[in-house]
Amino acid sequence: MNPAWNLGNTLDAVPYEGMWNNPPVEDHVFDYVVERGFKGVRIPVTWTNLHSSGAPDWTLDPSWLQRVADVVDMALARDLYVTVNVHHDSWEWADVTLPNANITQIQDRFRAIWEQVGTKLGCVSSLVSFESINEPPADTEAEAQLINEFNEIFVEAVTEAGGFNTQRVLQLTGPVSDAAKTAEWFVPPANIQQPWALQYHYYSPYDFIFGAWGKTTWGSAEDYATLTEELSLVRRAFPDIPLILGEYDASHLNTEPAARWKWFDQVARVSTQHGVALVVWDNGLDHLDRNTGVWxxxxxxxxxxxxxxxxxxSLPDATTDHGDLEQWSSAFVWNRAGETVGDAELPWLFHGNSLVGVRTQTGASLVQGADYTVSSSAVTFRASxxxxxxxxxxxxxxxxxxTLTFSSGAPSVVEVIQWDTPEFLAQPSPALGQDLNIPVQYKGWSMVAAVRAVAEDGTFLFDDWTQWLPPLQQGRITFNGQYFFDGEQVVIRSASLDAVASLGQPVDFEFEFYPRVPGNSITFTVDPADF
Structure with a gap:
């Protein structure tokens, strides 16, 4: 199944398929997946709102079961390996960490779902694997034991469903599908006779992956060492078990390319060294445009x-010292409006390869020596x-x-950008209970790097502890939850407006752009008096 792809935010959407950022999946999507070179697809499924009866039977809606089976068939028609699971149910009703959790009812419902899914899909191809449950919450060893019990119930239910399920590959999971917790607390079911694998997920470091607190750099020696150690935990704990990295991703929506590509390279390299199958997460916004087939x-x-x-x-280099006051990246050539063009020296990590050639988006080849030169550690594009x-x-x-091609490995990309500081095109009035959308004219790369939110008296709107972070992170807020950008507008989320109202004083939201250099930012002030 390696490499594989996630059909995310689709059958797992809450409450129904099509309710999140993707329409119901169509057959042709799997053509794009195969053409891209993927061998497998993980199909997350949320069952919460698709029961036709409650306790004690927890009968699943037959039309929903058929819909899941139909999507599985779409993938099987293209000889893809398929994983089907219980997905967001893990926090919808199966959260064993809640103080009022009815463990008996949770386990009964979980068993009933897998009995029905196992029966419906019991005779489909051996290319189909079942995965017990996605990222089940657990904070303590006692709660982790309840996740181990989920796996036992899963094995029993699927086995009793009959068909070919006694021979089907089953995927088990540890607490939160977290590498460290899985390595420490996962115990395989004693009752399992089927071939099985262990699945876990990796989204680390959190602040880089999810655009939190201004962390836009990755790639220091410490970063590499930490990632290598974290991705080695499960293999050390289970040296003889087939392992699957069922989700991993650093989205292009909120990460700088050179840092992102170094992260992908190291995740793939360490995982492959440990014999781990890779299943990239895709929520429909990160990788595949399902309408056009563009990746x-x-x-x-x-x-x-x-x-x-x-x-x-061979990878473009970028800032690795998280304490730097500016951030550079070899994924770009930047020229500021009003400035004369000079040679652009881009530090490069060749990793034993040589640069074979460079071409433009029109397919025109550059001439080495005249258009660019190459040293042992850099590519320099000539001013001419x-x-x-x-x-x-x-x-x-x-x-x-x-596009740069090399003697081995993946091609890479350098974007040539003329830049200046963006401008707000309007000053809309904020209103509590809704996001504040601010029209913006980008003047360079249409991406927000970070947002600093500081009140009139110097108070950080969120997370005052960020005062001890490096300079490019102090007072910065978190992508998506607290700020966003979408097309020709930047967005201050309603949660941030609520925080301003609670603070009771004006707050400056400083939107920072790439390149992250002094002055490449614009500020929007939100005054609680305007609510």
């Missing part, structure tokens, strides 16, 4: 595929070449896209 970050996926082929990837796209009087924006 939004092909470099990341190329990097993974190259690692699986045993090749080294860059002046075709950049210059003191050129309007801001992305002007060219350069």
């Amino acid at each position: 939004r970050d092909p470099v990341a996926l190329d990097i993974v595929e190259a690692v699986l082929r045993g090749e080294n990837n 070449f860059l002046s075709r796209f950049l210059g003191p009087d050129v309007e801001p924006g992305s002007k060219a896209n350069l």
Whole structure:
């Protein structure tokens, strides 16, 4: 199944398929998956709102069971390995950490679901695997034991459902599908006779992956060591068990490319060294545009595929000292409006490869020596070449896209950008209970790097402990939950407006852009008097 892809935010949407950011899945989506080179697909399924009766039978809606079976058939028709699970039920009704959790009822409902799913899919191809439950909450050893009991119930229910389920590959999970907790607390069911694998997930470091507290850098020696250690925990604990990294991702929506690609490379490399199958998470916004078949970050996926082929990837370098006051990245050539174009030296991590060639988005090949030069640690684009796209009087924006190919490994991309500080196009009035959408004119790369939220008296709106973080992180808030950007607007989330109202004083929201250098930011002030 390696590599595989997640059909996320679809059959697992709450309360129904189509209720999140994706329409109901169509057959052709799996063509895109196969064409991209994936061998497997994980189909997360949430069953919470799709029962036709409650306790004690917990009967599943037959039409929903059939819908799941139909989607499984779409994938099987393309010879994909398929995983079906119990997904967001883990926090909808199966959360054993809640103080009032009715463990008996939770276990009865869990058993009933798997008895019915096992019966419905009991005679489908052996390409189909069942996964017990996604990221079940557990904070203590006692709660982790309840997750182990989930796995026991899962095995019993699927086995008793009959069909070919006594031979089917089953995927078990540890508490929260977390590597450390799984390594410490997972115990395999004594009653399992089927071939089985252990699944866990990896989204670390949290602040980099989820755009929290201004963390836009990754790739220091410490970062590499931490990732390597965390991804080695489960293999050390279970040296002879097939392992599956059922979810991992660093989204292009909120991570800088060079840092992201280094992260993907190392996740794939360490996982592959440990014989772990890789299943990239995709919520419909991160990777595949399911309407057009376009993959939004092909470099990341190329990097993974190259690692699986045993090749080294050549990667653009970027800031690795998290204490720096600025951030640079070799995934870009930047020229500020009004400035003369100079040579652009981009530090590069060749990893034993040589640069074979460079071409533009039109397919035109660059001439080494005239358009660019290569050293042992950098690629330098000549000013004479860059002046075709950049210059003191050129309007801001992305002007060219350069693809670099190497003697081995994945190709990489450098974006050539003329930039200036963006501008707000309006000053809308905030209102409690809803997001504040602010029209913006980007003047360069259309992405927000971070947002600093500081009150009139110097108080950080959220997380005062960030005062002890490096300079580019102090007072910064979190992507999606507290700020967002979408097309031609930046967004202050309603939760941030509520926080301003509670604080009772004006707060400056400083939107910072790439390149992260002093002055490349604009500030919107929210005054609680305006609510």
